[in-house]
Amino acid sequence: MALRLAVPAMTAQLPPGVTHVDCSTLDMPNAYVVVDDNETTLVDAGWPGDEQTVRDGLHTAGVEPGDIDRVLVTHYDADHVGTLARLTPALDAPVYVHERDAPYVAGDRLPPWTARNGIGALHRLYYRRLDLPDLPIRAVVDGDDIGGFHAYHTPGHTPGHVAYVHEDLSVAFLGDLAYGLGDRLKPTGWLTSSDAAAVESSVRSLCRRAPAFEYACPGHGPPLPDGDDRLAEALP
Template sequence: MATRLTEGLWHIDCQTRDKPNVYVVEGDGGRTLVDAGWAGDESGVRDGLADAGVDPETIDRVLLTHYDADHVGTLARLTPDLDAPVFIHHEDRDYVAGESLPPWTARFGLEALHRLYYRQLTLPDLPVRPVRDGDDIGGFEARHTPGHTPGHTVYVHDGVDAAFLGDLVNARGERLRPTGRATNYDSERLEASIRELLDDVPEFEHACPGHGPPLTDGFRRLSRAVDG
């Protein structure tokens, strides 16, 4: 199921496990898929794209906020209908490109489970392009926000007045909260990334987290995530 948040911005609410969010943006830069859900979310993502009137063949690019499997898993299953470059920060890129595996020891040892999952995950046979802080990609500005993963990236799009926050925060009810300590590489760095983002980007209306409902008055809610 897809919900239109504003002109040119759709939210697809996946229903597996931790219910990751997928977003579709349409504008002058073409059609962009932001994050992609678990592998088991294929039918939900395809149905959501259909609700939004989007054929996977017409998607121009995929933006990934980070490499976690609940944001990457569906991509291989959407191909060959989906035939577009995948953009992800260079510090997370090699995992999605299949050139290395996540480290055993990160996230208090929980990353060992992610590494094992990645061994079984079918990765997309698509070009995986590195992103750096400040890159402009089809109307999105990439902002490097490490902490959850080393390469975690937020994408800000002025045209739809939205920030795609990935797992920098999650939404619970009407509030945004920093992602939980046990799932982060470095929680202190994550909170610093939130503050740096607030200092560096213009105010935005739509906060689009990786988990939990998208929220309006997004910039103010993100400020409250670190300032109470």
């Protein structure tokens, strides 16, 4: 979960095949639908209450839940996995999440009480009543290629946070590594981070390691053009 502020937005016109799903529940997370090479990928999935919004986004992209070939989860927070159980049984695809966050999404473990300046307790309580997807969970590690996406381990917001970069589409799906604020990106702050210093290190690492990308697609706030430049500009 990340905080989202009401600031006039500058939203990128995303490339063909990439659909932004602007969810409306609570902190208004983003999901994205990517249709590339006849494969459909859902990146993150909003809160449970965003089910209809996600279904509408899939319809806008010209697909249905049953067409999804894979789900990429940037991290375990409920506002990024919430609709998955509600899209089943039509949704029948593996869910990819970093190995450090995978036990939570799989339902094998609850988020720790003490993480993230007390907000971890809220996540743990919410997870106690969250329906998790009965789908195959695939553990991701840094450097994995999943279809056209390359996984970059970007810890800080959660220990297993991942950014996914699709080089052919020139899009980076940032999750809660950074959020869109007007025409800028801002690294996720200390309040919602497991390790705020690691967030900054992860931003630097992604800027250094990833190929140039035109579009930055954060987990909250508007997708932005000139994505790699804006992410670099977010650093102090």
